[in-house]
Amino acid sequence: MAARTLTINGTLISARSNETVLEAAREAGISIPTLCHLDGLSEVGACRLCLVEIAGSPKLQPACHTTVTEGMEVQTDTPRLKAHRRAIVELLFAERNHICAVCVASGHCELQQLAVEVGMSHVRYEYLSPDCSVDISHARFGIDHNRCVLCTRCVRACDEVEGVHTWDIAGRGTNARLITDLNVPWGEATSCTSCGKCLLACPTGAIFSRGSTVAELERDASRIATIVAARNERW
Amino acid sequence: MNRLKLATVWLGGCSGCHMSLLDLDEWLIDLAAHVELVYSPIADQKTFPEGVDLTLVEGAIANDEHLELIQDVRERSRMVVALGDCAVTGNVTALRNPLGEARSILQQVYIEHGDPRGVLPSTPGIVPILLDQVIPIHMIIPVDLFLAGCPPSGPRIRAVLEALLAGTPPELAGGFG
Amino acid sequence: MMEFQDLQIMAEQERTRRKAIRIHCCTSSGCQASGALELFHQLQAAVEAAGQNERVDIIGVGCMGFCGQGPMVSVEADGVLFEHVRPEQAPEIIASLDGGPCNVKQGDHAHPFFARQMHIVRRNGGVIDPERIEEYIAVGGYQALYHVLHEMSPAEVIDAITRSGLRGRGGAGYPTGLKWATVAKSPGERKFVICNGDEGDPGAFMDRSILESDPHLILEGMSIAAYAVGADQGYLYVRGEYPLAIARLQKAIAQARKHDLLGSQIFDTSFNFRVDIRVGAGAFVCGEETALIASIEGRRGQPRPRPPYPAEHGLWGYPTLINNVETFGNIAPIITNGADWYAGIGTERSKGTKVFALTGKVRNTGLIEVPMGMTIREIVEELGGGTPDGTPVKGVQTGGPSGGCIPEALFDTPVDYESLAEVGSIMGSGGMVVMDATTNMVEIARFYMEFCMDESCGKCIPCRTGTVQMYRLLSKISAGQATAADLATLEQLCHLLRETSLCGLGQSAPNPVQSTLRYFREEYERLLRKRVTINLTSR
Numbered sequence: 001m002a003a004r005t006l007t008i009n010g011t012l013i014s015a016r017s018n019e020t021v022l023e024a025a026r027e028a029g030i031s032i033p034t035l036c037h038l039d040g041l042s043e044v045g046a047c048r049l050c051l052v053e054i055a056g057s058p059k060l061q062p063a064c065h066t067t068v069t070e071g072m073e074v075q076t077d078t079p080r081l082k083a084h085r086r087a088i089v090e091l092l093f094a095e096r097n098h099i100c101a102v103c104v105a106s107g108h109c110e111l112q113q114l115a116v117e118v119g120m121s122h123v124r125y126e127y128l129s130p131d132c133s134v135d136i137s138h139a140r141f142g143i144d145h146n147r148c149v150l151c152t153r154c155v156r157a158c159d160e161v162e163g164v165h166t167w168d169i170a171g172r173g174t175n176a177r178l179i180t181d182l183n184v185p186w187g188e189a190t191s192c193t194s195c196g197k198c199l200l201a202c203p204t205g206a207i208f209s210r211g212s213t214v215a216e217l218e219r220d221a222s223r224i225a226t227i228v229a230a231r232n233e234r235w
Numbered sequence: 236m237n238r239l240k241l242a243t244v245w246l247g248g249c250s251g252c253h254m255s256l257l258d259l260d261e262w263l264i265d266l267a268a269h270v271e272l273v274y275s276p277i278a279d280q281k282t283f284p285e286g287v288d289l290t291l292v293e294g295a296i297a298n299d300e301h302l303e304l305i306q307d308v309r310e311r312s313r314m315v316v317a318l319g320d321c322a323v324t325g326n327v328t329a330l331r332n333p334l335g336e337a338r339s340i341l342q343q344v345y346i347e348h349g350d351p352r353g354v355l356p357s358t359p360g361i362v363p364i365l366l367d368q369v370i371p372i373h374m375i376i377p378v379d380l381f382l383a384g385c386p387p388s389g390p391r392i393r394a395v396l397e398a399l400l401a402g403t404p405p406e407l408a409g410g411f412g
Numbered sequence: 413m414m415e416f417q418d419l420q421i422m423a424e425q426e427r428t429r430r431k432a433i434r435i436h437c438c439t440s441s442g443c444q445a446s447g448a449l450e451l452f453h454q455l456q457a458a459v460e461a462a463g464q465n466e467r468v469d470i471i472g473v474g475c476m477g478f479c480g481q482g483p484m485v486s487v488e489a490d491g492v493l494f495e496h497v498r499p500e501q502a503p504e505i506i507a508s509l510d511g512g513p514c515n516v517k518q519g520d521h522a523h524p525f526f527a528r529q530m531h532i533v534r535r536n537g538g539v540i541d542p543e544r545i546e547e548y549i550a551v552g553g554y555q556a557l558y559h560v561l562h563e564m565s566p567a568e569v570i571d572a573i574t575r576s577g578l579r580g581r582g583g584a585g586y587p588t589g590l591k592w593a594t595v596a597k598s599p600g601e602r603k604f605v606i607c608n609g610d611e612g613d614p615g616a617f618m619d620r621s622i623l624e625s626d627p628h629l630i631l632e633g634m635s636i637a638a639y640a641v642g643a644d645q646g647y648l649y650v651r652g653e654y655p656l657a658i659a660r661l662q663k664a665i666a667q668a669r670k671h672d673l674l675g676s677q678i679f680d681t682s683f684n685f686r687v688d689i690r691v692g693a694g695a696f697v698c699g700e701e702t703a704l705i706a707s708i709e710g711r712r713g714q715p716r717p718r719p720p721y722p723a724e725h726g727l728w729g730y731p732t733l734i735n736n737v738e739t740f741g742n743i744a745p746i747i748t749n750g751a752d753w754y755a756g757i758g759t760e761r762s763k764g765t766k767v768f769a770l771t772g773k774v775r776n777t778g779l780i781e782v783p784m785g786m787t788i789r790e791i792v793e794e795l796g797g798g799t800p801d802g803t804p805v806k807g808v809q810t811g812g813p814s815g816g817c818i819p820e821a822l823f824d825t826p827v828d829y830e831s832l833a834e835v836g837s838i839m840g841s842g843g844m845v846v847m848d849a850t851t852n853m854v855e856i857a858r859f860y861m862e863f864c865m866d867e868s869c870g871k872c873i874p875c876r877t878g879t880v881q882m883y884r885l886l887s888k889i890s891a892g893q894a895t896a897a898d899l900a901t902l903e904q905l906c907h908l909l910r911e912t913s914l915c916g917l918g919q920s921a922p923n924p925v926q927s928t929l930r931y932f933r934e935e936y937e938r939l940l941r942k943r944v945t946i947n948l949t950s951r
Contacts, residue, residue: 045717046871048912060911065717080911087908091877093324100412101320101327101385112411121381121407122323122373124901125881129332129368146333150870169712169870172695174880176870215412302946366946375944 006072015068022050022063025076032076033085033117035110036151037064038201040225041160044152049085049114052076060084086118094125095174096132097146098204104217105205111149112204128174135180137187141199141209143178148206150176154198157224166192178206200224239288239400242274243318244308246301247328247369248294251386252319253277256291258389269400283307289399291318292378295328296370298363309376316395317378320385320411322371327385329369337365383410413680414672416558419549422671426550431469433509434488436538439472440624441656442617443482447499451483454502462506474625476538478525480777486538493519524794525776530757532765533741534781537625542660545667548628554673556747560636561681564747569640570596573743575751577763582608582699582736583811583840584916585762585829591733594723595641598731603643605634606727606734608704609650609657612696613812614863616843618767619737621779623650623657626741627664631674631687633740636747638685641733646687649704652694661689696813696867700915701734703869714871715915736841738767758784762828766839772808772846773799782827789823792846803848807931811840813860813867814920816927817853836927838920853932854939858886860924868917875918878909882925892939899936903929 002017008030015024020043025032035047043064051060055073063076075081092098092111100106114120132145150169155178159165166189170179180189199207200223208217229235245253253276257263273287274280283304290312296302309315320326331340345353356362372378382395387410398405437452455470476484481495485505494505494516501516508514521527531537540547548554560569574589595603607630611619623630634646650658665687668674676684690708697703698713705727707713726732742764746754757764762784768791771777775797782791788808792798799805807819810827816837818825825831829839847856865879885902888894906922913919929936 043717044871045914046873048872048874048914051912062717084908084912087904088873088912091873091881094881095877097330097333099320099324099326099330102330103412106412115411121383122317122371122378124373126374126884127325127329127332127368127370128877128880129329131333149873150876171870172697173865173868173870174876176876296946370946375946 004068004070004072006068006070006074008074009076017068019068020064021052021054021061021066021068021072021074024068025063025074030076032063033114034064035114035149035203036153038153038157038203038221038224040228041153041156041201044156047149047151048088051081051084053078053081082118086120087124089114089118089120090123090125092149093120093123094127096128096130096148099146102214103147103205104208104212104214105147106215108215108218109205110203130174135186136210137185138189138192138194139187139210140194141186141196141207143186143207144205145177146206147204148178149204150178151203153201153203153221154178154207157197157201161224161227162193162195162197164191164193164195167198197224197227238271239269240273240284240286241270242272242283242287242290242308242312243276244274244283244290244292244294244304245276246292246294246305246322246372247297248319248321249327250276250293252291252293252321252384255319255384255386255389256392259393260389262393266396283311285311287312289314289316291316292322292372293318295321295325296366296372296375297328298365300363302366302375305372305375314379314399315372315376316380316382317372318382318392319387320383323373323381323383324411325369325371329371332368336367341365380405381407383407385412413677415680416555416562419554419558422546423550423552426546431467433468435468435470435505436473436476436486436488437470438474438476438482438484438538440475440479440621441654442475442479442621443484444656446482448483450499451485451497451502454499455485455505458502458506461503464506464509468506468509471541472543473539474537474542475534475621475779477529477534477621477779477781478519478776479779481519484519484538488539491521493521495519523776525778525780525797528786528790528795529781530765530783531781532745532754532757533622533629533738533767534625534779535745536629537621537779540626542625542627543663545628545664545671545673548626552748553628553744554632556744557632557635557639557673558679560639560747561679561683566596566640566642569636569747572751573640573746576742576746576754577758577761578739578742578746578754579762579829580736581738581742581766581841583814583838585839588735588739591723591735592637592640594721595643595731595733598724600731602645602730603638603641604727604730604732605638605641605643605646606701606704606708606732607634607646607648607740608699608701608734608736609648609654610692610696610699610704611654611737611841612651612699612867613814613841613843614860615771615845616769616812616841618769618779618842620654620657622737622741622767623654624660627657627661628668629744630661630737630740631664631668633743634687635674635678635685636743637733637735637740639683641731643733644684644686646685647708647727648687648689649692649698649708650689651692651698658689658691665689695869696863697869697915697917700917703915704734705732714869715917717914738842759826759828761830762839766827766842768827768842768844770796770844770846772844773803773805773848773851774846775800784828785826787824787826788818791827791844792823796846799846799848803850806847806849806851806853808847809837809845809856809860809924810843811838811923812843813863814838814916814923815840815843816923817847817856817931818927819931836923836930838923852890853928853935854886854890857925857928858883858890861886861921864917864921868921872912872914872918874909875913875915875921878905878913878918879921881905882909882922886925889936889939892941893945894940895942895944896940899940 136142
């Protein structure tokens with residue numbers, strides 16, 4: 001595999017030619033915030049948090065979906081990018097009912113952590129306070145749509161890793177909702193194998209194991225990548 | 236030495252943030268050397284005074300009384316700090332927002348899920364009128380600092396107060412929940 | 413097997429079977445909505461009753477363009493034009509052929525609305541019966557395809573399109589020849605050609621009219637494109653709200669297949685091309701090319717990041733050419749008349765003509781096709797005839813929810829891609845909504861933002877939630893409850909969506925807000941309050 005040299009924030013780094021800017025940055029110890037990205041899953045470029053500036057490109061590019069090129073000059077942390085990231089995280093907090101104080105994932109939540117990372121002190125937008133449902137029809141898991149950020153990591157984990165595609169999205173815009181099978185209660189979704197990969201993949205407390213209470217939900221999303229790697233490398 | 240005039244305000248919240256403040260124990264005695272507590276739910280002052288240097292506001296804006304008081308707070312304080320998640324985001328106080336407007340909430344609480352012969356509370360001038368939506372304080376007035384947390388821990392409150400007394404910018408990002 | 417001679421024979425037969433007088437009755441969606449089908453039947457009955465069957469033919473034709481005056485009827489050869497025709501007036505029209513008295517409102521071909529137009533894409537609109545391939549062939553149809561297959565190499569075709577200067581008519585104005593060349597060069601076992609007929613801008617109906625009026629023109633354009641890029645399968649993606657266009661396309665495809673103009677070994681060459689229709693379910697975002705491809709593949713119609721572009725990695729991963737209906741409509745005329753002819757029309761960088769749907773506060777509404785470079789003033793004042801009641805014109809919105817407002821002071825701007833972009837709007841697909849002095853610009857911005865909010869697919873966060881916040885802020889401003897801080901937040905969100913949204917829908921959603929702020933800022937500021945207000949009563 002050919003190597004490429006590029007600079008990220010002025011630092012010269014080398015990367016494999018098929019790597020994304022995000023992979024190259026992380027290997028070089030440069031952190032770029034992400035939400036819809038999860039190691040082991042395909043990229044959708046939807047959360048827009050990993051947008052970076054690339055010299056010569058008028059448009060911001062998602063680091064997760066941009067392959068490195070020789071001599072590429074990348075900026076990951078400019079004031080413009082920081083302002084955008086903070087705004088995006090604020091928009092997410094305003095969209096549904098993210099009440100950390102009463103959430104199972106508090107303390108182990110990627111959205112909560114992102115708020116710290118992007119320096120969000122408060123939300124400048126009107127809270128939309130939508131009336132969202134909670135589905136606890138499944139014997140082991142539940143989904144609280146109040147906490148869903150529509151990152152589709154569960155959809156992809158279910159489709160690409162478990163090979164089932166129980167999850168998908170119905171509706172559009174801010175009315176989009178995760179659904180199981182053809183919009184039946186999760187407990188009645190016959191395709192679901194109850195494998196729990198969606199739970200592993202979920203960055204917030206949206207998908208939770210039943211019985212866990214506030215701040216109890218700890219899980220290791222990197223297990224998805226481990227499963228994928230084990231398969232690909234035939235461990 | 237001129238002591239800083241400090242006020243604390245309790246709006247729509249559980250008072251947990253004030254408990255957290257009280258958790259600072261003996262440091263409060265050190266604090267008293269630097270500040271004069273001019274208004275607080277834990278002090279006996281009925282109206283919000285003029286010329287306050289620093290006001291810590293706990294709780295969200297949930298009724299007309301809060302709406303009125305927060306305007307006085309802003310006009311009479313040099314610096315306003317949103318203390319805790321309810322003041323910063325609405326938090327638990329705002330959990331009622333998705334359920335509809337004030338009348339519908341009262342109906343659900345006092346009639347549907349309450350005493351079968353219950354009545355809607357209505358004592359004009361005594362019980363404040365609920366707003367249709369609970370909102371964080373910065374939606375009404377400019378806020379200078381945001382200290383999130385449910386509640387913010389004593390040490391975090393202390394760190395912020397120490398920084399403010401020392402005239403340095405405090406570290407504030409995140410901390411929700 | 414169809415040969416060139418067969419085309420000529422068909423054309424000749426069609427011309428000889430024609431009766432002395434052809435009366436055109438528009439049967440497009442617009443005129444149908446005002447009773448054209450009943451009128452069509454009444455005209456036939458009137459011919460029958462007058463015993464004129466041998467001499468007079470009533471032809472259901474496509475759009476004549478002057479949609480505000482429909483239903484429209486015209487008499488071929490002598491050029492009489494009737495407007496607002498009611499079914500009961502049919503006998504009067506037939507009687508007038510022999511000098512009978514006729515009180516039906518007559519139009520005027522010399523009217524600037526007609527006289528100042530230049531028809532390339534719409535040349536058969538209102539002239540031929542779109543449901544009969546014979547009529548298309550009689551006006552020279554499919555000869556360009558024959559010419560291309562027998563006398564030009566794919567590279568020569570691409571070169572001709574490149575030299576013509578044609579640019580994508582879907583809105584962005586990407587050079588068509590360059591796009592074709594990229595698809596042609598991209599390696600792939602298969603290639604596809606897609607016609608984007610998912611026209612969704614409020615107030616725009618150019619593509620619908622072209623598809624309804626001249627479906628074979630589009631099929632021929634797609635076939636030429638397929639030959640040039642090396643594709644053997646095409647898809648016509650048409651929105652489900654266009655049932656008449658879909659029905660006519662289905663008919664056209666069946667006719668073309670029957671005459672071996674689609675299918676295998678077309679015109680006795682090794683060129684094979686099939687076309688299938690895919691009906692959209694009404695999502696505006698499916699007009700975005702990657703979302704459209706996802707929809708054809710049977711997946712949720714959502715965009716994906718580009719690059720890779722569809723030209724390299726499109727339908728099912730194969731190199732795919734996507735052009736808009738109007739773009740394909742220009743292809744056969746360019747081949748027939750030559751690239752130089754086309755390049756001689758229009759401006760330095762925008763060649764040919766553009767079809768616009770002229771609507772709003774304007775006297776003459778309808779479809780117009782004008783050479784690039786005509787000024788907005790000419791379009792609004794001369795073709796459009798100004799406002800119906802003489803109220804001063806305030807501006808025009810071009811490009812729909814992705815476009816912007818151009819104030820009257822800038823009406824001398826020529827319509828070409830660069831000039832419109834310079835004044836903060838876009839060419840877009842061709843919607844042109846005229847606004848008069850009574851129009852509330854904040855409401856206009858709010859209307860388009862509501863559209864974008866409803867049509868956001870929900871995939872990327874800035875567009876999904878940003879449009880909602882912007883709509884709420886605009887509503888708040890409109891209701892007189894916003895402060896200067898709210899306006900500042902609105903402007904920050906404009907910036908955010910433009911820079912961070914995943915696809916064109918979100919990136920251009922701020923356009924109506926930003927352009928109205930640019931030219932009519934005082935209308936916003938007039939509505940602002942000093943202090944935040946909260947209503948105590950139920951919202």
